[in-house]
Amino acid sequence: MSDQLKNLLSDIVFENELSSSSLHNILKACNELQNFKHKDTSSINQIISNLNTNINVQQNHQLLNTVIQQCTEDLLVNHAITWMSLCIKSNDNFSASIGALDYTNLNLLVSKTSHSNDVKKQFIASVLPKFMLKLNSVPSNPLVCREKLKCLESVLRYYNGPCFSHYKTAEKFLLNCVEQHHSSCSSSAALTTHIGLCYTLLSQLGGGGHQTSLYKDNWASALVKLVACTHKVLDQMFEDVPEIQTVPVPISIRTLDVTIPFLSYYPNTENTSKLHASTHLLRAFKVLSTFMRTHLGAPFPAPKTINVEAVLSVVARVLSITPLTLSNLDVTSGHAILLSLLPEVHAHAHAILNTLVLIAGRNLIPHSLYICKLTVHTLKWTNSSEADRHALERPYRELRCAAYKTLHSWLTLAGYASNIELVAEELIDYLLADIVYEKQGVTLTTVMKKTRKRHKTKVGLESVDNKSMQQRALPISGGTKHYQPGDSLCAQAHRILADVLGCAGSLLKPDLIQNIQTTLAGLLLPLSTGCRDVYPYSTCAASRLALYSTLESCLLYSNPRTPDLAHYASVFYRAGLTDGDVEIRKQC
Structure with missing residues (x-):
């Protein structure tokens, strides 16, 4: 395409007032064609002047987003502080889409100019204090909150030293984000992940000390606090259930006096109904498990010292409670509610174990047999009976998939040292149950009158006087088309079976x-x-x-x-x- 056509396309944006969808399509084309890569200074000045007005605000901010992704390094360095200030000054009364776009632009500017010492000096002096003031409020819109968290993540990563003095402000903002958005089911998982990433970066603020020893100590201390908080939640969740601790909780964690700032917004469980209390505790456990997974898996500038026994104590404690454990107790509403929550709680425990396996790798070989037994234990109590093997939707499908995912990670990393052969005989029975889908015959009852006349056959189940009942089994022919809920479970069972054969x-x-x-x-x-x-x-x-x-x-x-x-x-x-x-x- 000629340069004249490119310039004409970019001029359309400046000279016309476009709808949001039309503008989005044109700017997408401009991104692909790099229309703004060699724009002159007058065009850039026009963008800056437009940003200072309240006319066509969304169009101006979308235009800035396109320019940031295309402009040269010199141009970006020269205008970065000005554009950052404009993004921070954005009026909070604007729509959610504009607010999210402002934080997206600020995030781009922070990450793209992190190598420039001149920009970093000006950012620390003028922009960083203003951004930290923005953390005093939490956006009510999940989209804006997510982009704000992404921006905070970039600031904490690239300006970890200057952010040390704002540690309390950042921590309070993260807790307020959890408090405000914990009940939003559609956005809580993604937001909690971003909050967890920011929480991990808090341990890297300030100086690292000799060979980053301070960073390593802060990281290990944060992990221990998360484990201790999780055990406090489990204490309330399993308060009237007898537990068998296969992995004892370390004394250093049991005696650690920590509060649960993430749960300060939850009401006192003693003054609420059992259903509401259990729901609050489930949300608390999900938040803490997500924090623990992101804390373990996030990149870190130094070798991590993981307290394996502490993390395994959480996983083992959760997986030790099964429906069989609850069936031996008195039937109460609390036990019934806990029974309904067990699959989701167990799935999050397996997610923690999977992350631990991926991060620690072959360092977990001393615990190899125990890891195999934990996954087989889950497959055992979730295994469907012979009568349910023909069902299209297997019971506990997602939990079994989570267990398979953990076991696959372990077999892939440990290989011949996985000790899977010690539990293979029991495991393969459960694998074959998910591989073979037995379709049982359906028995139809035919009703025929005793008469010399020609028989008339009807299909029914009701009993009729003076009629003889005959039953015949009809095989099911044909398969259910376009219904694939169990396919992922079947494929994962095959993958584990292949791994077991390869390892043992x-x-x-x-x-x-x-x-x-x-x-x-x-x-x-x-x-x-x-x-x-x-x-x-x-x-x-x-x-x-x-x-x-x-x-x-x-x-x-x-x-x-x-x-x-x-x-x-x-x-x-x-x-x-x-x-x-x-x-x-x-x-x-």
Whole structure:
């Protein structure tokens, strides 16, 4: 495209008053074509003058956002402080979209000029105090609050030294954000993650000391406080439930006198109903678990010293409470409410364990068997009965997926040192339960009168006088199309089975390997003949791909004392070469 057409396109923005959607489309095209990359000084001055007026405010701020992403480094450095001041001076009475755009622009300016010493000096002197004053109020709109948190995250990261004097202001703002937005289900998860990232950056404010020793001490202290706060929440959540502590809580944490600032906005649970109190405690646990995960996983400028026993004490304490534990107690409304919350609480505990595995890695090998037992324990009590194996929607599907995700991370990182062979026999039974979906026959009752005349057949379930009842089982033909809630569970079960074979295939019993081979062959044989009634493999390409991947692992890592499956596998893979999915053809 010629330069004249590019200039004409950018001039349209200056000379016309456009609607929000039209402006968005034009500026998107300007971003792709880099229209403002070589604009002269007069155009930049026009943008600055427009920002000082209250006419076409949204258009002017969107235009500034486009210019920031395209202008040269010299131009950005020369105008950065001016533009930052304009973003901070923005009127709070503007719409939420304009407020969010202001913080987005400020975030871009802070991150793009972090290398310039001149800009950093001016920012510390004039812009930083004004920005910290903005933290005295929390935006009511979740979108604006999220962008403000992102901006605070950039400021804490690039100006950690000067921000040390504003530590209390930043911490109070984070607590107020949790307080104001904790009840918003649609936005609480994303906002809590951003708050957790900012909370982690608080431990990096000020000087790092000799070899960043102060940063490491602050980080470890913050983790211990989070663990202690979480145990205080669990004390209230499990107050009348007998617990078996498989991993004892360290004495240093039990004796730590900490308050729970994140929960200061929750009402006193003794003066509320059991339902409301349990809901408040669940939200508190979700907030703290998110903080713990972001604190463990966020980048850090020094090696982390993780108190593994402290984190495992939280995970083990949560996972030790199961429906079987509650069924042995007196039936109360509190126990019934806790039973309904257990799947979500357990899922967050597995998320903490998964993050710990990803961060600590092979340092957790001394706890390898315990990690395997924790995941198998969850799969055990969430395993559906034989009568429910044909169901499309498996019970506890999301919790089982969380357990599979944790186990996959551990097997991938630990490999042969995972000790998975010690629990493989029990684990594989649960895996096969999620791989094979049994469709039971439906029994229909036919009612026929005793007469010499021609029989008339009706379908019904009611009993009729002077009628003989005959029952016949009708097989279900055809699969449920476009219904894939269990597909992710099926694919993850295949992934874990492939991991188990890769880590301990040669150590498994021959009968166990033969059972796996028979199950895989029973699924692949009808697929290779064109059968369309094998749920969910007939309708879901991801499940079929996982099935072929498991077959490959079974061929490569099986026990040498088991029968060879290579001849049958060649038939299955040859049939897979004609599959409609390109990834499956590539695998075969």
